[in-house]
Amino acid sequence: MKTRKIGPFEVSAIGLGCMNLSHAYGAPPSEADAARVLLTALDAGVTLFDTAALYGFGANETLVGKTLKAHRQKFTLASKGGLGGFPDAQGKVVRGIDGRPETLRRYCEDSLRRLQTDVIDLYYLHRWDKKVPIEDSVGEMSRMVEEGKLRTLGLSEVSAATLRRAHAVHPITAVQTEYSLWAREAEIAIVQACRELGVAFVAFSPVARGFLADGVPDVEALEANDIRRAMPRFTAGHYPANLELLKAFRVIAQEAGCTPSQLSLAWLLAQGPEIIPIPGTKRVDHLLENLRAADISVSPELLARAGDCINQRTVSGPRYAERSQSEVDTEQFPAE
Numbered sequence: 001m002k003t004r005k006i007g008p009f010e011v012s013a014i015g016l017g018c019m020n021l022s023h024a025y026g027a028p029p030s031e032a033d034a035a036r037v038l039l040t041a042l043d044a045g046v047t048l049f050d051t052a053a054l055y056g057f058g059a060n061e062t063l064v065g066k067t068l069k070a071h072r073q074k075f076t077l078a079s080k081g082g083l084g085g086f087p088d089a090q091g092k093v094v095r096g097i098d099g100r101p102e103t104l105r106r107y108c109e110d111s112l113r114r115l116q117t118d119v120i121d122l123y124y125l126h127r128w129d130k131k132v133p134i135e136d137s138v139g140e141m142s143r144m145v146e147e148g149k150l151r152t153l154g155l156s157e158v159s160a161a162t163l164r165r166a167h168a169v170h171p172i173t174a175v176q177t178e179y180s181l182w183a184r185e186a187e188i189a190i191v192q193a194c195r196e197l198g199v200a201f202v203a204f205s206p207v208a209r210g211f212l213a214d215g216v217p218d219v220e221a222l223e224a225n226d227i228r229r230a231m232p233r234f235t236a237g238h239y240p241a242n243l244e245l246l247k248a249f250r251v252i253a254q255e256a257g258c259t260p261s262q263l264s265l266a267w268l269l270a271q272g273p274e275i276i277p278i279p280g281t282k283r284v285d286h287l288l289e290n291l292r293a294a295d296i297s298v299s300p301e302l303l304a305r306a307g308d309c310i311n312q313r314t315v316s317g318p319r320y321a322e323r324s325q326s327e328v329d330t331e332q333f334p335a336e
Ligand SMILES: NC(=O)c1ccc[n+]([C@@H]2O[C@H](COP(=O)([O-])OP(=O)(O)OC[C@H]3O[C@@H](n4cnc5c(N)ncnc54)[C@H](OP(=O)(O)O)[C@@H]3O)[C@@H](O)[C@H]2O)c1
Pocket: 016, 017, 018, 019, 020, 025, 050, 051, 126, 156, 157, 176, 177, 203, 204, 205, 206, 207, 208, 209, 210, 211, 213, 214, 215, 261, 278, 279, 280, 281, 282, 283, 285, 286, 287, 289, 290
């Protein structure tokens, strides 16, 4: 497996997003099946595992900790805090953002316990809590680095301006933001800011939550708790138009001698050496298919055609519904 740099860490060019093993896209797999995905990834050379307190409200970190504890020295462990489960007035645990220093400290300590480790290699602020100055949130995370609980810091879904403010408090090692052929907002400013500051860019949802992997033929069949049901691009008003784009995309993948998911990942890897995609999957066959993308060679001409086929001008619908959009700080393309 080829490698890329995230600050002091040399990691596999493609990491593993662990979220789907506990959260997001329908029912999670059994613990045994989830462990098989994690251990196969490790065997195949993956050395970057990405989790968060949010995923399954702690269940994903517990799974990663339990399964990979014996191999802790072999990989870079990334997790996130500041977005997670909080009890509502009725005592039900609901999703919320809280970036206050004292809450972040609690998040971090809970994550260390669930992950069964003394130190997290890369710890992201999952969302900037706009009620708290970024300097205060990152300042507290910086103290946890000094205390040896965290090795390096990251931010997720932030603007270039917020990255620069945070970087002035403590060096930011990675930004994790959605980036794929169909989610190009990162190209407006944040990828360039990362380049200038020497910050790695970790691309989440790199196969567009299955769309670019030819993986969601019928959105009506998605399970009730699948988060794609609330994402505009997967709804009946937009998805048929998006599916049309896949026809030409499949032809380009065929010409490149790879699968649509591999073409999507190869395109991302070609956007710059600081970009590290972290596709997620519940399936070992999809995992291995995705990892092969690090070793294939696709011509610049075919990559350019892939980029012309699927981009912010050709895709139908906004990236996020209103609520999720209000939670992020990233630059946006002007409305058409
Ligand atoms: N920082 C953030 O706010 C944030 C937000 C979202 C995600 N993330 C991170 O990014 C990781 C990946 O993002 P993601 O899971 O949202 O999106 P993704 O990796 O783009 O897509 C995952 C979906 O694509 C399908 N898929 C993957 N490879 C496939 C293949 N080769 N063939 C067919 N289908 C395939 C998976 O289904 P199968 O299970 O059937 O393969 C799953 O439904 C997450 O695990 C998480 O660690 C971070």
